[in-house]
Amino acid sequence: MDTLTAPRHLRLHASDNVVVAVDSFQAGQKIEGVTVADRVPRGHKLASRVIAEGEPVRKFGQIIGSASKLIEPGQWVHEHNLNYSDFVREADAGHAPHGSGLLPLPQRATFEGFRRANGRAGTRNYIGVLTSVNCSASVARFIAEAVRKSGLLDEYPTIDGIIPLVHGGGCAMDTNGEGYEVLKRTQWGYATNPNIGAVLMVGLGCEAFQIGRWKETYNIVENDTFRSLTIQEVGGTRKTMEAGVAAVRDMLPVAANVRRETIPASELMLALQCGGSDGYSGITANPALGAAVDLLVKHGGTAILSETPEIYGAEHLLIERASNPQAVERLQSIIAWWEDYTARNKMEMNNNPSPGNKAGGLTTILEKSLGAVAKSGTSPLEAVYGYAEPVTSHGLVFMDTPGYDPVSATGQVAGGANVLAFTTGRGSAYGCKPTPSIKLATNTPMYNQMIEDMDINCGDILDGVSIEAKGQEIFERVLKVASGAPSKSEQLGYGDAEFVPWQIGATM
Template identity: 40%
Template sequence: MPDSEKTSTAPISEHAIIVNPDDNVAVVKDQTHVGLELGLPSGDVVRLSADVPPGHRFAIREIAAGEFVRQYGQPIGTSLGIAKGEWIDHRNMTDDVPVVRDLPDTLSTPAPDYFDPDDVETFLGFRRADGRVGTRNFILIVPTSMCASHEATQISMMSEFMDHSRERFPNVDGVVAIPHNKGCGCQDGSTLDVMMRTLSNYADHPNVGGVVLIDLGCEKTNLSFVEKYLTKRERPIMKPVYKIGIQEAGGTQEAIELGLKYVRQMLPEVNKCVREPFPVSELVLGVKCGSSDGFSGISANPSLGFCSDLLVRSGGTVLLTEVPEFCGAEHILANRAKDAATGRRIYEMVDWYKDYASKFGAVLNQNPSTGNKAGGLLNITIKSLGAIAKAGTTRIEDCIEYAETPRCRGINLMQGPGYDQESTPGLVASGATVVVFTTGNGTTIGNAITPVIKLASNNRVFERMSRDIDISAGNVIVGTESIEEVGRRLFEHVRQVASGEIQAKAEILKHREFQFWAEQTVSL
């Protein structure tokens, strides 16, 4: 090679990332241009034949037609004939990948390497009467149907404006409502089951110190229906619970006034609960991703995964959901299961979701959004391989239904959609006391009762949306921080937010999104 060519060749690490040694592609870190020559670790040189944008990938060698295109060491598609240095997209790659369902009957994954109890970090939380520990202390207004959602919202807004202040009630985080559009005009069965499980688990959540239930009176899920459901729960709700019927009270204004009265009565009592030190093993961490890009699975998700490992090794609990985003990577999760029976349940979760989606004429590969694809996530397999990194590397302990309370600590997989506005509340209903939400293109989501910490995959979006996003993993892409360093920094941020030392950006901006999943429509 002439000397002039040698001096114009940059190390590939300056412009792109080879995620796994078995990969035949590299992911671009910043905007590249036609003719850019990059030196590979082998000493070979690749010359780009296109302007490849950030988060997208190019071939680091020729990939013959019919050969698998590989990232994360796994197939992400099938080549239609890709030249070395060529930008990879749907013009030269199909989404076809092998369906892998291998699982040894003798599977027995070792338990995590737990930290010595004396070395486990602590946080400041609220101990509840049932023994669980919360990270926040809210009064929650729960409408039993859409017919009471307006009144519930008005009670919470007016109470926060007129009655609650941190000066008077320093241990109360606020008065919040969870308005929704369900509860009447819907079929019996799973829709009602999911709704009741979600609403009751919100009322029973350790981040909630007192509850007001409000109905219209004649709806399917009125107070009488809710009370019968609550009597069947294994765990009673051990906190103040007040009830309001709008029709019985005399109408909207009367119901709101009654709700304000009940909140005023509860505030002094709820304020008596104070923060105390507890080991981080008492935390339940929900892990989520949304508006992801091609960097999410390289920086933010594995950094969150390292944080998840630290919590699990401390004796804590981590909840992973978004089952459509297991598709194409479910074999990796299944082989991390504690035993073969749990591994088979992971396959069953994915198969159930495929069947559910097919009833509406949908397929799971429709999950990636326009923003995902623009950021380099061309198909569900690429997205899934990066998404599952949020759950770290420890074994999968159990699988639970949407909004179901986990039966054990460690990593639990929750059935549910990828759709952020439904999956995040599902994690909280399952008991998440903190949520970490990774994003590549930027998102603003929060939750009514649980802090949602946003972790950016790249520094550009973090700088652009610094009032919405809490922390960045972008230095992993730049090369100035490792996944482990960002993971430890994130773990400390989670501990501080859980302790109330700092608020998540979504809390500051009053993002209190709530909706729950209903099987009567398909969510991906």
């Protein structure tokens, strides 16, 4: 802030030629030494330098369009003088440099996690009760409930709990279709997520999603941390409950035989989410999370950006950051798939700023998408994955998911995410098991209103806290939560109703 009397404003990047009004600007006020020429509503942009006609306008250090006429310092920048369509970008894609800023090993941050037999690292240690179909959902819940009530878990302090992972699908679907593939991958991803120590899978028996075939696909064998049962084979609900509880009882000592140990932050896989965005998302919590991601990537870790519909129309933002042509091709084919998919479903891909977005100060699709993409920071894009595919790269990656929070996060957790950060402006109540979720408020009033649900307030960025400092705070919180400190949504008990595999294709 310039002075106590100047209205609050934000410079999102040193190279920007605009600043954002936090409070509205009135003509005659001084902002960064520039005299305000027009009234600038809150959330809108003011030119901090002269911008020639045709010259790029920069926000987030990125081009959001070009001036459609000469813009003088102090003028309001919006639809009347900023244009996206004039601006055609020649992407020299797929050759961004690999992360050069990787810290030397001894300087890397660590967390206290669970080292798994396969070398991966967990931040939690749950028993998962997977279900092949909705028809076994109640039995899975009954088993989890019976285990919870039995007191059995009291004997195993290294077990975080038991999660019934129930859903509405699994039958009356095309077993050769992509919806079935997605469900198979999602189940496999949960079964192997490093935050799960042992798995019981419960089916009905006659469903389309056949547990036997699924086990064959992934070479899963029944062992002391994986068991499966079907209600029809065991002989009904009560017997399956008993058999399920017995299976959990058998697996518990094995699953509990772990202890937190020091593990480099490079083993963290952070899922990035936003939901209930507001006008502040793109300028507070998202860039702050982006700064935390840049730190995590420097420390060798992985972050998963998702929500394909929210980058649609501005996908070159990511394509330009791709370190390899495979990632570019994959992202382009995902965009093409969505165009076909939504057309088939009589919907439109449209991420253009809405009238509400424009009133809030977002002028172009690039600017809007940059706000969403800001949570991924500035690192090169190393790989692109399909929904629920196992993520194996380090650094920043993209996973194709819908924007809808529980569906998107379910894909990321299936991909292997062991910690999750979620920015929200309106106030999301999301929480997840087995992956702890850290909720970042974009503004102080909502943070105060929902303080028992929010982990970190990023609204104070509007009051002068730097994005870098907030990024550091988020990074440190990620390490703490990964080490076992409960997030707010964990304290509240979230995660039993948020497993929502992406449903693609017709239910027959």
